[in-house]
Amino acid sequence: MRQPSLKSSVKLLWLLPVAVLFWLPGLAQAQPRDMARDMASNMADSLTAAQIGAALEEAGFEVTMSEDRDSGHPVARGNIGNLVFIVRAMDCEGSPLACRQLLLFANFDLGREITDRDFRIVNGFNDSAMDGRAYVLERTNQIGIDFIIDLSGGVSNNHIAHRLSRWEGVIANFIDQFTKAQTGS
Numbered sequence: 001m002r003q004p005s006l007k008s009s010v011k012l013l014w015l016l017p018v019a020v021l022f023w024l025p026g027l028a029q030a031q032p033r034d035m036a037r038d039m040a041s042n043m044a045d046s047l048t049a050a051q052i053g054a055a056l057e058e059a060g061f062e063v064t065m066s067e068d069r070d071s072g073h074p075v076a077r078g079n080i081g082n083l084v085f086i087v088r089a090m091d092c093e094g095s096p097l098a099c100r101q102l103l104l105f106a107n108f109d110l111g112r113e114i115t116d117r118d119f120r121i122v123n124g125f126n127d128s129a130m131d132g133r134a135y136v137l138e139r140t141n142q143i144g145i146d147f148i149i150d151l152s153g154g155v156s157n158n159h160i161a162h163r164l165s166r167w168e169g170v171i172a173n174f175i176d177q178f179t180k181a182q183t184g185s
Contacts, residue, residue, distance in 0.1 A: 045154040046098035049074035052089060059164035073097060080168050091152075104167055105146035107137065108175075114138045121181040125174060132170040134178075145174040 047055065049065055052074055056063040061078040068075050068088070074097065076087035085106040089099035110118070114136055122134040122143060132147045147170050149163045 042157050043154045044157060045151050046100045048096045048098050052076055055160055055164060100151045102149040103146055105144055106171055107142045107144040110141050114141055118143060121178055125177050131166055132174060134174055145171055
């Protein structure tokens with residue numbers, strides 16, 4: 001078997017950088033396109049009713065999908081144990097409707113008249129909580145908590161899953177703070 005000569009090895013070494021120069025631009029161009037395509041397939045700027053239902057089920061919630069009587073926008077009724085919550089899809093367009101905003105909320109019947117203390121407790125929660133917004137429904141003697149997931153501009157599917165996974169904690173935090181404030185503990 002013949003060994004390569006020094007002269008042929010030098011020629012190969014000279015050709016290697018030239019080959020790399022021709023190969024790298026193609027690689028550099030292909031990677032961002034592939035990465036952009038992969039990223040785009042994992043991004044959403046709106047969800048259909050079917051996608052909303054699937055995302056909620058993947059998050060571990062029991063879900064029943066329906067639509068708003070007036071707007072036709074998707075509405076989900078979900079359960080966390082015995083607690084019922086609603087997801088209203090908003091800012092929807094297209095066919096099928098795809099929506100850029102999800103409003104999750106849960107209302108709690110106090111079984112009594114609303115007091116000034118209830119308003120103070122709700123305002124205190126809103127001043128301190130990072131997630132969720134509490135409110136008082138005076139006419140129905142209820143308090144509630146809501147949580148918005150905004151998809152405008154596009155978010156990753158992981159972001160949607162993460163936000164949905166926080167919902168149960170948002171509710172628990174609100175109930176805990178409201179109960180402690182009512183009992184003075």
